[in-house]
Amino acid sequence: MESGAFHLLDERIQRFIWAEGWESLRDIQEQAGPVVLAADKDVVIAAATASGKTEAAFLPALTRLLQEEGSMGLIVYVSPLKALINDQFGRLDKLCEQLEVPVWPWHGDISSTSKTKFLSKRCGVLLITPESLEALLCNRGTSVGAIFERAAYFIVDELHAFIGSERGKQLQSLMHRVEHAIGRKVPRIGLSATLGDMGLAAQFLRPGGDAVVLQSSEAGNGLSLIIKGFEEPLVRGAGETAPAANQEERDGGVVLAESSGADQLDEAQGPPEPVGPGRIAAHLFRVLRGSNNLIFPNSRREVERYTHLLNTMCERHQVPAEFWPHHGSLSKEIRIETEVALKQREVPATAICTSTLELGIDIGAVKSVAQIGSPPSVASLRQRLGRSGRRKGEPAILRAYVQEQQIGPKSNWSSELRLETVETLAMVDLLTRDWFEPPRAGGAHFSTLVQQVLSVIAQQGGASATELYQLLCAPAAPFGGTSKKEFVELVRHLGERELLVQDSSGDLLHGRLGEKLVNHYSFYAAFAADEEFRIVAGTSTLGSMPINQMLTVGQRILFAGKTWKVENVDEEQKTVYVHRTGGGAPPLFAGGGGRTHTRVRERMREFYEAQEVPSYLDAQAKAFLAEGRAAYGRRKLAAEFLIEQGRQVHLVTWLGDAPNEALACLLTRRGFEATPGGPAVEVQLGTRRISDVLDALGDAAVDEAPPLDMLLEDAKNLQREKWDWALPPNLLRRTYASLNLDLDEALAWTRQVSRRQ
Structure with a gap:
């Protein structure tokens, strides 16, 4: 095998690769081999789904374990899902058995006997979730250093799923605490298929660090896609059906290949379909039956709706049911049943699912992915699409479905603009250009800081405020942006809430409520359930x-x-x-939707102002785009940003959700009732005039940025994360603003429009 990285691997691993019939190492495996084997740097490994990322990390990491003299080291693999751990165990166990390297899955479904065996050996590969790692630190106290003394690597799978979240901040803290317990740094390896900003990914992996970033240069198999439109009539009689799709609607589509050229994505013909979601379900039934696919509606409710519609059609046509639900509210048994149905190849199966099947659970390759409604984000759409096109020579296939209401005399401006269609089009277009949202990595995450304070006290049996601050909030620590003043304010408030008490020596211990909460199994999760x-x-x-x-x-x-x-x-x-x-x-x-980025809204505006009509739109979607462009021109939105509607005015900013929410806060502070919605902010005029709104925008443009306390003074429902209820009001407002508002972008927009007045 012509490969530099291959010859660096342990001979037993080389023999395994030959026995498995590999013709060569993948590009990302060639890049990662020498860097991971050196074990002197943190590494981010970014490549498409099914491109060999896991092997890129594990093969050289296992080689290093086998090369060590004396006691075998420990690889700690952290996964966001128990199902992923089970998958990895199945993949690693065959190889590691030949290497005589033990593999230890550790999560809530693993027996205490297996966990006890690991604690006695403390070597090999530990496959664990953040919650189980949290429990291990809390419950094993001062023995944590001994458990992880031989740690050689942290491998974090699905890195993008952690960045910017409470769970990600928890994981940062847990890795930091393990390193503190053993008195040295452990190389960290992050694996991800979707990253919008590699620099942010590297900073997340180790705050203040300088991780090496490796990206695959392998080209994919191309993308075959279609966006199909469905119009809902304003009024319809009982039993009324929509007109049959014409030939262009059935057959519209194009392959966006890695090379040049365009081919049509064929769609099956069929009879007229019922109005509403039933029309989409009927089309899905025709084109997906007989193959394995994933369908992504945008909520659990819609998962249930489409599963019912599709399986009812199976009954009506007297064919076996092959549509399976998969979402977080279903029992583990039902979810596993769906995953098993997708894996086996004898009988076709299609899963109707939420983001639960975005991550890398091994369900094998699927033929196509269907997205109903605008996706939560471009990154999410890319992750979903990564399930398709994994077989050599087969393109990924995406079918996106949009629904719009028929335009009538009372239709509002957003309906006239066909926002759902144009947003979907913008996201698909950005996907084809390899643009993804950068993670919002600068959040304060005080909720998780509360949990980690309580967890460290559980681990150590008590700690002083100074020790806690140095461990968790020093410049290179996970909560490094927290000032001493904020930390003191937090600790005092936790005392008032009976989460903490201080003993005579000055150490902090669990208070009455703190002890009760820490001793409950639900403590180990940093994230709040919906x-x-x-x-x-x-x-x-x-x-x-x-x-x-x-x-x-x-x-x-x-x-x-x-x-x-x-x-x-x-x-x-x-x-x-x-x-x-x-x-x-x-x-x-x-619920269920993502927060739309400004770049998506900018791309929407570019489509409104352009003449091009993408060939992957079907006839109805093309009509929607034409109607939206006509409304955009009619309302002169290329130059204007105000839309009057009765006693309200809409400020069409074309900004993302975070700056629009900040703009609404600025106007609310000045006495207006303002609400963000889509690409605009809606302002109720009441007895005031539009000129008053313009004056308020002008004032915001020249005034200093207001303190967060003042900006969010009247806001309710700021408690989003698990421990937000335990925060003092000031820190609650700060953490909410850091995660949900973009004040700088909002103020930049006010200055721009003020210059135009």
Whole structure:
């Protein structure tokens, strides 16, 4: 085998590679071999799904373990999912058995006998989740140093899933605490298929470090894609069906190959389809039956809807059901059943799923991916698409489905612009250009700092405030942006909440409530489970929904197809009290979606102002784009940013969600009722005039940026993360702003529009 990296590997690993029939090492494996084997640097390994990232890390890391004299070392592999650990165990066990290297899966489903055996040997490969690693540190106390004394590598899989999250900050802290316990640095290796900013990825892997970044240069198999549009009529009679798709709608599409050239993505013909999601389901049924695929709606509710629709069609056509649900609310057994159905090849299976199947669970290659509605992000879409096109010579296949309401005399501006279609188009286009959202890595994450303070005290049996600050908040530590003043404020507040107490020697110990919470199994997870708020009008409960934006009293929300004004938000009881109101086009609050980046909205605007019509749009999607462009021109949005609608005005910024939310806060501070929604911020005028809004924007442009305390003073529902309830108000506002607002971008926009006035 002509390979420099191959000859660096242990001979037993070389023989294994020959026996498996490998013709050569992959590009990323060639790059990673000597760097990982040297074990003197942190490394980020970025490559597409199924490109050999795992082997790129493990083959040289195992070689180093085999080369060490004396006791065998330990590789600590950290995965975001138990299912991934089980997959890796199956992949590694065959190789490691020949190498006589033990492999130890460790998570909640693993027996205590197996864990005890690992603790007696403490070598080989430990496959573990962050939550189990947290439990290990909490419960093994001062023996942590002995358990990890031979640690040779940390390997973090699906690195992108951790960056910018509470769970990621927890993982940073856990690796840092292990290194502190053993008194030395352990090389860290991050594996990821989707990264928007490699520098941020390197900084996440070790704050203040300088990780080597390796990226695969291998070309993929190309991409075959189509965006299909479906129009919902304003009014329809019972049993009414939509017109049959014409030939162009059925067959539209293009292959975006690595080389030049374009071929059509064939779509099966079929009879007229029922109106609504049933039309999409009918099309999916025709084109997906008989092969393995993934379908991604944008919520668990929609997963259930489409699974039911598709399997009902199987019944009607008297064919075996081959559509399987997969989302986080389902039992482990049902999820595993779906994964097994996808893996076996004898009977075709298609999973209708949420982001639970974005990560690298081994389900084998699927023929195609379907996205219903605009995806949460470009990075998420890329991760989903990575499941398709994994067989040599086969392109990845993406079908994106968009639904728009028929335009009528009462249609609002956002419907006229066909935002759903153009946003999907912008994301798909950015995907083909290899652009992905950079992770939002600068968050304060005080919620997880609370957990880590309590965890360190559990591990050490107590600690002084100075020790905790040095360990967790020093410049190169995981929470290095925390000032001593903020830390003191946090510790005092935790004392007031009975999470901490101070003994006579000055050490901090768990308080009454702290001890109760730390001793519960749920403590080990840093992230909060999705919580839904009840929506109550008078004495009637309208239902419940996850709410992913801050709320203010007087704000309007859309629920059950009607507009409601917020009277009060009871955060402890997770209840929003509302009363009926009318008019306008309020923003929709719903779970499951991502936060849209400014680059996506900029690309949308570019499409509105261009003449090109991508060939991968079907006839209806092309019509939607044409209608959106006509509305954009009619409203002169190339030059204007104001849209009047009754006693409200929409500021069409074309900014992302984070700057738009910050802009809404700036206007709220000046007495307006302002709400971000899509590419705009909606402002209720009441008795005021548009000129007042323009004056407020002008003032914001020239004033100093307001303190966060003042900016979020009237905001409700800021508690998003697991331990936010334990934060003092000042730190809660700061952590929310650091994760959800982009004040600099909002102020830059106000200055830009003020210069145009």
